[in-house]
Amino acid sequence: MPDNLNVTNWGNYPVIEAQFAEPPELRLAKDFIAQAHPVIPRGMGRCYGDSALQKHILSTQKLNAFLQFDEDSGILSCQAGVTFDDILSIFVPRGWFLPVTPGTKFVTVGGALASDVHGKNHHAEGTFSNHVISFKIITPDGNELTCSRNENQTLFNLTCGGMGLTGLIIEATFRLKRIETAYIRQEKIKAQNLDEIISLFEESASYTYSMAWIDCLTKGKRLGRSIMMRGENATLAELNNLQRKNPLIPHKKARLNIPFYFPSFALNSFSVKAFNTLYYHKQFQKSVTNLVHYDTFYYPLDAIHHWNRIYGKNGFTQYQFVIPKTHGREGLTELISFIGKHNMGSFLTVLKLFGAQPENFLRFPMEGYTLAMDFKIQPKLWKFLDEMDAMVHLFGGRVYLTKDVRMNKSFLMQTYPQAHEFEKHYSALNPDNKFSSLQSQRILNTNSTN
Numbered sequence: 001m002p003d004n005l006n007v008t009n010w011g012n013y014p015v016i017e018a019q020f021a022e023p024p025e026l027r028l029a030k031d032f033i034a035q036a037h038p039v040i041p042r043g044m045g046r047c048y049g050d051s052a053l054q055k056h057i058l059s060t061q062k063l064n065a066f067l068q069f070d071e072d073s074g075i076l077s078c079q080a081g082v083t084f085d086d087i088l089s090i091f092v093p094r095g096w097f098l099p100v101t102p103g104t105k106f107v108t109v110g111g112a113l114a115s116d117v118h119g120k121n122h123h124a125e126g127t128f129s130n131h132v133i134s135f136k137i138i139t140p141d142g143n144e145l146t147c148s149r150n151e152n153q154t155l156f157n158l159t160c161g162g163m164g165l166t167g168l169i170i171e172a173t174f175r176l177k178r179i180e181t182a183y184i185r186q187e188k189i190k191a192q193n194l195d196e197i198i199s200l201f202e203e204s205a206s207y208t209y210s211m212a213w214i215d216c217l218t219k220g221k222r223l224g225r226s227i228m229m230r231g232e233n234a235t236l237a238e239l240n241n242l243q244r245k246n247p248l249i250p251h252k253k254a255r256l257n258i259p260f261y262f263p264s265f266a267l268n269s270f271s272v273k274a275f276n277t278l279y280y281h282k283q284f285q286k287s288v289t290n291l292v293h294y295d296t297f298y299y300p301l302d303a304i305h306h307w308n309r310i311y312g313k314n315g316f317t318q319y320q321f322v323i324p325k326t327h328g329r330e331g332l333t334e335l336i337s338f339i340g341k342h343n344m345g346s347f348l349t350v351l352k353l354f355g356a357q358p359e360n361f362l363r364f365p366m367e368g369y370t371l372a373m374d375f376k377i378q379p380k381l382w383k384f385l386d387e388m389d390a391m392v393h394l395f396g397g398r399v400y401l402t403k404d405v406r407m408n409k410s411f412l413m414q415t416y417p418q419a420h421e422f423e424k425h426y427s428a429l430n431p432d433n434k435f436s437s438l439q440s441q442r443i444l445n446t447n448s449t450n
């Protein structure tokens with residue numbers, strides 16, 4: 001039975017009251033979809049803003065069965081509510097890893113596909129959908145369809161990155177990646193400024209994984225000082241004797257927890273500046289190479305449950321933009337200077353260089369630099385982000401929908417070349433806006449009258 005609950009996503013903003021159903025069986029999910037209007041699917045709610053919020057929410061967390069696995073090819077079929085956490089726990093010991101993973105393992109397969117997530121290997125291995133062979137979906141009219149690159153191809157493309165607006169993904173089939181060990185050979189290199197980190201990204205193109213933590217509060221010659229982390233899956237021969245005893249050891253459950261919301265004054269420009277300075281100077285040497293477990297390399301934030309509470313009860317948002325590589329140096333210099341000028345630095349700012357990938361409706365990545373920053377919700381934030389949007393647009397870039405909570409329609413239409421096309425298909429699939437989110441009501445023509 002659905003409950004009326006207060007629901008929010010990872011940014012704890014906004015919090016809404018919704019009818020929330022978490023059916024343990026597909027039959028009950030179909031019944032809920034038939035009567036709920038408007039409705040949006042939800043996985044683990046790890047999107048930051050309002051993409052998975054609506055008056056009626058269908059959570060897939062109990063639709064989480066593994067269906068089939070081929071040990072030779074690594075092809076896995078599972079229900080959409082299976083999490084990356086579950087997949088790693090079961091398949092790392094058998095020598096398989098996720099082909100693409102975001103910076104948290106607490107996401108569902110359905111959520112990863114609907115946002116078409118990227119990881120530290122985007123330049124080498126693309127987004128999650130690149131590894132998806134097919135999926136099953138219940139469309140807004142209640143039909144169950146199989147979609148692949150050969151069958152219902154348009155719906156396949158619309159759904160990858162389609163933010164849950166094309167229906168409920170119920171199952172997916174995708175390829176896992178072979179690994180010899182659960183470890184990554186990591187190189188951490190300090191860069192004194194933006195020029196140096198851009199050169200490092202360019203010379204790291206042959207590495208499978210790369211990203212950088214960047215300090216957005218420094219100025220002048222130190223503008224954009226960073227620490228690059230690049231890596232490769234470690235082979236058995238690289239492990240020490242202790243690691244070799246259990247080379248495919250999966251991650252452990254996190255034991256730390258933030259039990260309450262921090263007061264809102266705890267996080268301010270002084271604490272962020274202090275954190276950034278300490279973080280940068282924690283590494284003495286220019287470069288350090290070591291073997292780290294995948295959980296440390298990919299998911300450092302997962303070590304603390306509910307870390308989102310440090311931003312206080314008013315919540316926070318993440319702003320992630322990408323700008324074309326050709327404007328990288330100039331665009332990043334202007335945008336980071338602007339952030340510093342407004343003292344809006346975030347202590348979790350991540351920089352990556354995406355590889356080339358064809359446009360696909362609402363999919364986010366393009367060949368270029370992407371920067372993701374967390375900002376606590378405060379009155380001056382909205383104007384600041386509108387100004388950031390204008391600069392991102394000027395440099396030919398765009399903003400990631402799965403992190404968004406305030407983008408407007410004209411910005412979406414100007415920055416995603418296939419957004420109009422998506423909207424046309426969306427209206428045909430959803431003549432009465434049945435599948436819609438608070439976000440889609442803001443950025444597409446989906447205002448539901450119900």
Ligand SMILES: Cc1cc2nc3c(=O)[nH]c(=O)nc-3n(C[C@H](O)[C@H](O)[C@H](O)COP(=O)(O)OP(=O)(O)OC[C@H]3O[C@@H](n4cnc5c(N)ncnc54)[C@H](O)[C@@H]3O)c2cc1C
Pocket residue numbers: 009010040041042043044045046047048051052060080081101102103104106107108109110111112114115116117118119162163164165167168169170301402403437
């Ligand atoms: C700490 C952290 C780090 C992150 N790092 C990255 C990163 O590196 N790269 C990246 O790309 N993203 C990143 N993200 C964002 C995250 O990967 C995405 O928001 C992902 O979609 C969340 O999955 P979820 O299962 O929680 O989906 P939700 O947050 O519940 O939903 C996200 C979207 O998917 C839709 N959806 C969910 N399930 C289904 C379904 N079964 N059928 C149809 N639509 C569905 C929802 O309607 C919504 O539009 C990060 C998030 C956090 C909190």
